[in-house]
Structures are given as C-alpha cells and as structure tokens.
Amino acid sequence: MSISLDYATSLGAWQDKEGSLHWPKSGIMVISTADRSRDAYTPGSPTSKGGLPMLNQSTISPQFGDPRLPERFWAKVRVLENGCWGWMAGRTGGYGSFRVGSLRDGTRRMEPAHRWAYEHLIGSIPDGLEPDHLCRNRTCVNPTHIEPVTRRTNLLRGVGLTARNAAKTHCPAGHPYDEENTRLSARNQRHCRECTRERQRV
Structure with a gap:
C-alpha cells in the first residue's frame, strides 16, 4: 500500500x-x-x-501513535530528530507527568509519563528496578530509550554527585583508590587508608 x-x-x-x-x-x-x-x-x-x-x-518495538495508549497521551508527544518522544505537557522534576485513573472510583493520580508508557508498551518494571533514560533526556517517553535498572546503576550512569565521585580514581590528597588503599564504610563510601594513617600520626 x-x-x-x-x-x-x-x-x-x-x-x-x-x-x-x-x-x-x-x-x-x-x-x-x-x-x-x-x-x-x-x-x-x-x-x-x-x-x-x-x-x-x-x-x-513500539511505534509512535501505538493505539494501546490513549489519543490524549499522544497529543502531548512530539517526535524529535534523535528519536526521542518529547513530552510537551506538565512535568515534575523534569520528567513528564500524565494523569490517569478516574475521579469516580478514586483512582485519579499523576504518573511519570515515561514509566507509564514503558509499562503499557513494553511490560511491567520489576520490583527493585527503576526506569533509566539511555538517551539522557528526562522528557523522553519513548520506551525503547528506557532500561529498567537498579537505583545505584541509574545514579552511576548519570552526571550527579554520586556518578562524579564514583569516577574519581584518587582521593583529594592524590592517593589511589585501589583495592589495597581503599576502605568501604558501612554506607558504601570510599575512604583512603593512607590519609587515615596520616591523620592518626598527628
């Protein structure tokens, strides 16, 4: 045709x-x-x-305009040149928000648009995992751009403080964060053994 x-x-x-x-x-x-x-x-x-x-x-893979999602969802989405499905409506914390449920039965609520699209077009996100935008675009609701991962993996893939600290190979004093010189705290934070020894000498 x-x-x-x-x-x-x-x-x-x-x-x-x-x-x-x-x-x-x-x-x-x-x-x-x-x-x-x-x-x-x-x-x-x-x-x-x-x-x-x-x-x-x-x-x-899901196509833009898939009839499994309501037309009012697609009315809020625009396809971008990089393949992202940009959310053009309300956002919370940079992520799209989509109203679902009914006032009649008390199920009306706001859902993250990217998570809602993923669960309706791909499948449920397992307990203990959260959706990570592989495209690094928080407004994207294309489920093929999303991967369910652990919270830690999501943080380490980002550009926030956790990811920046994890990328460091040396402590502020210049000692290496290697297996021999690194101690992990109960909160999984790295501590330099050499710096600890130097503080104890004083």
Missing part, C-alpha cells in the same frame, strides 16, 4: 530532509481500497507488504 505525500500530510504527517514520513497523530486508520482483505492500517514504519503496519500486527 502506498499513499501520496499530499494525502499523508493531510492526515498530519510531515516529511524530513531525507524524505521519510513521520506521523504525529494516532487513531488515523488508512484503508487500502485495492486490498480485498481491507486490512486496517495505522501510520508507522513500512511493513514487508510495502504498506503500513496493521493495528493487530505485533511489532518488534
């Missing part, structure tokens, strides 16, 4: 510099009149049939 650029843009698609079509809207169904089976298609990546993926067709 192929459609004209004019028809695609009338449905909300746009074309990048390389000529590829991108689909910012969900819920648009294009029916191929030449196809006897009249499969329903949703905008996305081309299939082996030369058309667009069917709604009931399983894909290797």
Whole structure:
C-alpha cells in the first residue's frame, strides 16, 4: 500500500530532509481500497507488504501513535530528530507527568509519563528496578530509550554527585583508590587508608 505525500500530510504527517514520513497523530486508520482483505492500517514504519503496519500486527518495538495508549497521551508527544518522544505537557522534576485513573472510583493520580508508557508498551518494571533514560533526556517517553535498572546503576550512569565521585580514581590528597588503599564504610563510601594513617600520626 502506498499513499501520496499530499494525502499523508493531510492526515498530519510531515516529511524530513531525507524524505521519510513521520506521523504525529494516532487513531488515523488508512484503508487500502485495492486490498480485498481491507486490512486496517495505522501510520508507522513500512511493513514487508510495502504498506503500513496493521493495528493487530505485533511489532518488534513500539511505534509512535501505538493505539494501546490513549489519543490524549499522544497529543502531548512530539517526535524529535534523535528519536526521542518529547513530552510537551506538565512535568515534575523534569520528567513528564500524565494523569490517569478516574475521579469516580478514586483512582485519579499523576504518573511519570515515561514509566507509564514503558509499562503499557513494553511490560511491567520489576520490583527493585527503576526506569533509566539511555538517551539522557528526562522528557523522553519513548520506551525503547528506557532500561529498567537498579537505583545505584541509574545514579552511576548519570552526571550527579554520586556518578562524579564514583569516577574519581584518587582521593583529594592524590592517593589511589585501589583495592589495597581503599576502605568501604558501612554506607558504601570510599575512604583512603593512607590519609587515615596520616591523620592518626598527628
């Protein structure tokens, strides 16, 4: 199945510099009149049939506009050139926030948008793990850019104080943080044995 650029843009698609079509809207169904089976298609990546993926067709990775998420979710997302799905609505601590649940049954709450998208498009995040943005973009809700990891791994991959301290190879006095010269405290903090000995000599 192929459609004209004019028809695609009338449905909300746009074309990048390389000529590829991108689909910012969900819920648009294009029916191929030449196809006897009249499969329903949703905008996305081309299939082996030369058309667009069917709604009931399983894909290797989630596609932008996936119908498993509500249209009001996709209305808050824009595809960026680097493949991130940028969250354009409210944020908490730099991360997108998405309202879910109902006032009627008391389940209304705000959820981190990236976590909510991951759990609905990929699967649940195991207990003890948290979502880490591999793209280093807090506003990204693309689940293929997210990996469930431990809190420690998430901190060490970042650029915060924990990661900066972990990257240090020597103490402030210049002694190496190697196996022989390093003592770990009960809180898993590194201490230089040589500096400790020097303080005890005074």
